[in-house]
Amino acid sequence: MLPIESPRQRRKEARPAELLAAALEMFVEKGFAATRLDDVAKRAGVSKGTLYLYFDSKDALFKAVIQEGIVPVLQQGAGMVERHTGSSADLLRDLIAAWWQLIGNTHLGGVPKLMISEAGNFPEIATYYYENVILRGRDLMRRTLQRGIDQGEFRALNIEQAIDVIFAPVLMMAIWRHSLGACGCGQHDPESYFATHLDMMLCGIAHPSATVQPDGMHS
Amino acid sequence: MLPIESPRQRRKEARPAELLAAALEMFVEKGFAATRLDDVAKRAGVSKGTLYLYFDSKDALFKAVIQEGIVPVLQQGAGMVERHTGSSADLLRDLIAAWWQLIGNTHLGGVPKLMISEAGNFPEIATYYYENVILRGRDLMRRTLQRGIDQGEFRALNIEQAIDVIFAPVLMMAIWRHSLGACGCGQHDPESYFATHLDMMLCGIAHPSATVQPDGMHS
Amino acid sequence: MLPIESPRQRRKEARPAELLAAALEMFVEKGFAATRLDDVAKRAGVSKGTLYLYFDSKDALFKAVIQEGIVPVLQQGAGMVERHTGSSADLLRDLIAAWWQLIGNTHLGGVPKLMISEAGNFPEIATYYYENVILRGRDLMRRTLQRGIDQGEFRALNIEQAIDVIFAPVLMMAIWRHSLGACGCGQHDPESYFATHLDMMLCGIAHPSATVQPDGMHS
Amino acid sequence: MLPIESPRQRRKEARPAELLAAALEMFVEKGFAATRLDDVAKRAGVSKGTLYLYFDSKDALFKAVIQEGIVPVLQQGAGMVERHTGSSADLLRDLIAAWWQLIGNTHLGGVPKLMISEAGNFPEIATYYYENVILRGRDLMRRTLQRGIDQGEFRALNIEQAIDVIFAPVLMMAIWRHSLGACGCGQHDPESYFATHLDMMLCGIAHPSATVQPDGMHS
DNA sequence: CATGAATGAGTGTTCATTCAT
């Protein structure tokens, strides 16, 4: 998918994480177009020219923000599903809790909102993001749901649809926090929000013969 | 004797709506900052100067897009809850189906994405939107859920959280369509998607003693 | 100098004086470039399009303002010098008083300021103004001074320089009123100002043997 | 050890003065509104964007032009009156000669015309100019005239009016040069013009018993 | 004659990008 290695690639790895962090924050807060590189530089504590030592252009900075923002967590979670031994309901709980702790509740939590906002202006990045992040995440969910169905824990489901239905409330929490939630519009407590979500959802997908044991997030 | 409307007159009265429609499309597609007024004008088939005959500034145009985009549907749905006589599950189905038909599946479906993207740059509009749209929508959901609980149809729920959990998948469908979905990334069929959502969700909130009758969207 | 007669010319004579008056006021107040035709039209109580029924362009309006503003008073004063029988000092007093009453103190008093401000942008109008207004005015002054010298009332003077020296304070009063004076900066009383000017000036140009009889403006 | 100034550094410090000089010329020539920042930049030999490194807006540039244009000469002349030991007539001659050499005959000579033209559009600048320039100038004149009266050199005068009467011809010379005079309309020689003015004026204000010694400008 | 909706060239201002230091 990505070029394996190149001088540019090597330099990219040396790019100060501060620049990317500053850019992510600004992009999430103002959007790509409304973010001025001056502000990114100021927030990172460097001069505007320094940005160009590490990134060829504003577009390149955006791409790096998206790619660097997800690479570190791409592999996480896959092992989670493999290694899991308990109930599938617990696995589902763990997946969601992990996503929230590793992404949603970190500074990476703004990436989904950013990607949604800028997909139209960066279709190739959107495609990259879809294939490398979303599809992989859906795969984890798919295997988890299939596992639960196979083991008689979950009832028969339209899995492809269920994946999105289940993940939507989690995504929305992250999106909300970086949009209207940041404007002082009503805030929810993630803990109880996810608890309610899992409670309803696990109830809704449980096999009729199975006994659902309600449980909040064990974070 | 009705005053004869000249073509020019007719045009003048229709202009604002045409301009707002064009602006909404562009704003949703490119974001506020990346949208050029020249493009909005061109899409509406007028010159740039004409925009300024009807809107004082780009900001004012944005505000009008949001406000005009929701005013027409503000009252809708309230009567729906009042008049409903059947089961609360059906009411929930109807509400979601109505939202999708009146908003999500129309050109207004991009407003949520737009509002999410630009909330940071227009906090006062975000607040306006929250108070006049989101809170009213949540109110409809709240009354519906409360009705179901009171009538023993739904089990006890943390209503405030449930509202968002239930609406998130619907919102996400509209958002997706105007972001990554528009870039060719995987498309879902809204019909079956909502059917799955309702199936799982109604199952998840049904009172243990109640019998849930699965039902797709009756559109 | 000007085209004698033409359809355009005939129409010009029918031009509403209100338009020219409104334009003069705006031009004097804001300058040519900063004056919007919308404002001129509004002040004249007509629509913007109507201006174009009478004037081909903003430039044409400006030219008309200058030309129409001075034509009515071009002939005045010439007869004054011819007919005068008293002392040359009195004639000088009368000329200045007449200029102030007919021009300086009317709405035409802004023309000098306007011409000064816009000479650089309308050199041909400036030349026209110079030749048809300023030179004629200087001629009146020259004849008056020459008359006084010839009659032994005034001492020998560098007449060409004296003309401007004598008229400068009068002009400045009109200019001041339409510039800083209109901003609330210190105002002078024209009566006593001119009295002082005439007193000093007549004293300054009187022939040593002559007796100067101080006299204010007899308005 | 003086820090070595790089050409770039030297340029940076000289920039504002270069820009202001270019702006003053353009403003005087065309007026504020008709002056394009592109032209100011071109005349200063920089790009349009560079202007904005030093001035926030066109308005700010105008304000700076006025303020910087007069600050350097604000103190001059005050000492002149204090130190003067000769006749008051000579002091008056010196004041006028100094004004002409330091302001009227330099590139600052356009400021009065500019201020007159734009007072209506910049009332606060006009007030600033009036209080900080005009009032101080009038003060010098007032003290000079009072000095002459007290010493019996000048006759009783309405001093406040006399100040303006005396300065008007000097001002008009500067104004003329930057308006109609620049269009090829009749030019006067400042030397003989001021000589005539001083001759007439000193004669006009001399105490009857005093002997006026005519004298040209000793520049 | 009169209107005012519509136009589009022009200008103030911003900001990504470059490069001399």
Place this chain on the structure above:
DNA sequence: AATGAATGAACACTCATTCAT
């Protein structure tokens, strides 16, 4: 490597001018 002064293309906004009514 790092800076920040300088650039100029791009865009929001204005307003003289036109023309259908």
